[in-house]
Amino acid sequence: MLAPALELIDVRAGYGRIEVLHGVSLVVPPGQVFALLGPNGAGKSTTLKVVSGRLVPAAGCVHIAGSHVNGAKPNRLARAGVCSIPEGRGVFPNLTVAENLRMMAYRGGLAIDDIAEQSYTRFPVLGERRTQLAGTLSGGEQQMLALARALVTDPSLLLLDEISMGLAPRIVSQLYDIVGQLADEGIALLVVEQFAKTALAIADVAAIMVHGVITRAGHPSELTDEVSAAYLGARA
Amino acid sequence: MSATPSDPPIDDQAARRHTRLASSVRELRTRAGGADMARVLLTLGAVLMPLGVVLILLGWSGVSHTTDTFEQTPYVVSGGLLGLALVVAGGFCYFGYWQTKVARAVRRDAADIHSIRESLQHIEELLAANPALTGNGATPKSASSTARRKRSAAGT
Numbered sequence: 001m002l003a004p005a006l007e008l009i010d011v012r013a014g015y016g017r018i019e020v021l022h023g024v025s026l027v028v029p030p031g032q033v034f035a036l037l038g039p040n041g042a043g044k045s046t047t048l049k050v051v052s053g054r055l056v057p058a059a060g061c062v063h064i065a066g067s068h069v070n071g072a073k074p075n076r077l078a079r080a081g082v083c084s085i086p087e088g089r090g091v092f093p094n095l096t097v098a099e100n101l102r103m104m105a106y107r108g109g110l111a112i113d114d115i116a117e118q119s120y121t122r123f124p125v126l127g128e129r130r131t132q133l134a135g136t137l138s139g140g141e142q143q144m145l146a147l148a149r150a151l152v153t154d155p156s157l158l159l160l161d162e163i164s165m166g167l168a169p170r171i172v173s174q175l176y177d178i179v180g181q182l183a184d185e186g187i188a189l190l191v192v193e194q195f196a197k198t199a200l201a202i203a204d205v206a207a208i209m210v211h212g213v214i215t216r217a218g219h220p221s222e223l224t225d226e227v228s229a230a231y232l233g234a235r236a
Numbered sequence: 237m238s239a240t241p242s243d244p245p246i247d248d249q250a251a252r253r254h255t256r257l258a259s260s261v262r263e264l265r266t267r268a269g270g271a272d273m274a275r276v277l278l279t280l281g282a283v284l285m286p287l288g289v290v291l292i293l294l295g296w297s298g299v300s301h302t303t304d305t306f307e308q309t310p311y312v313v314s315g316g317l318l319g320l321a322l323v324v325a326g327g328f329c330y331f332g333y334w335q336t337k338v339a340r341a342v343r344r345d346a347a348d349i350h351s352i353r354e355s356l357q358h359i360e361e362l363l364a365a366n367p368a369l370t371g372n373g374a375t376p377k378s379a380s381s382t383a384r385r386k387r388s389a390a391g392t
Contacts, residue, residue, distance in 0.1 A: 002254055031250025065258035068343060072264045080260035081253075156257035186249030 003066030005030045005157050005188035006051060011060035013050050020046045022212040023060065028157070028205070030065075033179065033189045035203035035220065037196045037227055043212040044192040045087060048159050051190065052084040053077045064157065083155035087162045089146045093135025097126050100134050100145055104152040119148035122178075140171035147178060157188045164195040176202050196227040277333035284326030291319030 006028040014020040020043045028034040036044050049055035050062060053074035062070050064082060078084070091100050101119050105112050120127030123144045129137060134145055143163055150158060160179065164172040172195055180202040183189055193199035200206055200220040207217035208227060216226055295315015299308045363369050 002251065003258070005254060005257065030254040031247060064261045065254060067258065067261040067264065069261060069264055076264050077261075080264060081257045082261075156253040186247060186251075186253045188250070188254075 002030050003063070004028055005032075005065060006034075006190060007061075007063040008047070008051070009061040009063070011047075011050055011057045011062065013046060013055055013057040013060075015055075019058070020212050021050070021057075024209070024212070024214055025060075026207055026214060026217070028188050028190050030188050031183065031186045032204040033183045033191060033202055035196075035199040035206040036190060036192045036209055037194070037199060037206060037223070038209035039194070041211075042209045044209055045161055046212075047209070048084060048086075048161050048190065048192055052082060052159055054084075078153065081154070081156035082159070083150045083153050083157070084159040085146050085150050085161060085163065087165060089139075089142045091134045091142055091145050091149065094133065096131050096133055097137070097145060098130040100149060101126075101152065104149050110152065115152050119152065122151065123148050138171075139167045140175065143167065143171075143175055144178075147175075151182070155187060157190070158182065160189060160191045160193075162192060162194065164193060164198065169198075172198050197224075200224060200227070274333055274336040277329045277336065281326045281328075281330030281333060284322045284329060286326075288319040288322030288324075288326060291315050291322065293319075295319060 004027045006026075008024050008026050011021055011024045012019060024043070024047060026034065026036070026047075036047060038044050046055065050057050051064075053069070053072050053076070056071045061068055064077070064080075069077065074084075092103065095103070098116065101115050102112050104110075105115055116130070120130070125141055126145060126148060129141065134142060137145065147163075163175055163179075167175070176198050179189060179191065183202070183204075191199050191203065200223065203220045205217070206220045206223050207214045208223060209215070216223060292315060295311045298311030298315060302308060
């Protein structure tokens with residue numbers, strides 16, 4: 001039996017003296033999509049920061065593929081195959097699409113041409129705009145570029161923070177189709193999202209987080225009705 | 237509440253990626269304290285404490301060989317106080333090393349318990365799947381009890 005791709009056990013974390021996560025436990029099985037839903041300020045992004053190593057938990061355990069990784073440095077985790085796409089896309093706006101992709105050639109053994117070919121095959125629209133500055137792309141295209149940059153690293157665990165933010169529903173749907181394909185390729189995904197309906201459509205497991213605790217978890221079909229109640233402040 | 241899904245079937249691609257992730261992550265050093273830090277603490281403690289004792293003895297020797305206070309003072313300051321400070325600092329280093337060892341032992345024990353619990357669950361599932369193995373053909377109670385155990389293990 002394989003250990004979970006990601007396991008949080010009673011994790012507590014925060015900023016300074018303010019605790020944001022009050023004992024979060026979750027399990028992301030290998031090759032599955034876990035949707036973490038919740039309203040603004042619930043602690044979803046903080047959870048991702050803890051997993052990606054950008055925030056050291058005050059208590060609890062972070063296990064990745066069965067190893068205890070509390071406090072591991074973010075760059076080390078990224079090289080190990082834990083890739084994070086932060087809120088706000090994380091592309092270099094003053095560089096062209098091709099240059100943004102070239103920045104990912106830091107991983108030894110990857111040729112720039114291979115990176116470009118791999119990215120343009122998956123996202124043809126990026127190929128059409130390879131000489132365009134990333135900052136001038138549409139929101140959806142920037143998100144695709146962020147995804148392309150992440151996929152160059154061939155991640156085993158991908159953390160997505162609000163990829164739908166500021167995008168039209170049609171674009172969001174396209175992006176989530178791509179996320180579904182990534183899961184089919186065996187990548188374990190932890191998706192943090194406010195756009196609950198779209199995320200639940202592709203998720204294998206989902207959880208609702210409110211005020212730094214997971215109030216409900218289970219199969220997406222069990223949570224559909226409870227999401228709106230949680231967002232509007234009712235007890236889930 | 238914890239979000240713990242049941243064990244799903246895992247395809248080959250996912251298993252391959254998972255194995256690669258597991259081997260890469262195993263090599264990671266965490267800020268919580270790696271093997272090297274523990275060794276540094278042990279070495280510092282082992283050097284500083286005896287050095288402090290030696291300085292105190294030298295200070296005592298210097299003080300005992302003169303009756304003039306103005307000659308004794310430098311021995312007290314450089315030998316006695318510095319020596320005492322080194323002994324205390326070395327003691328803290330050694331305490332840190334000891335705490336690291338204890339934390340590691342606790343973590344190892346927790347992992348062992350987790351592994352034993354998983355093995356027991358697996359055995360219980362096998363018994364549930366083959367009632368003949370239970371000997372008396374008693375009704376297996378594993379499905380609900382396994383779920384209960386999982387819930388209690390998850391602390392819910």
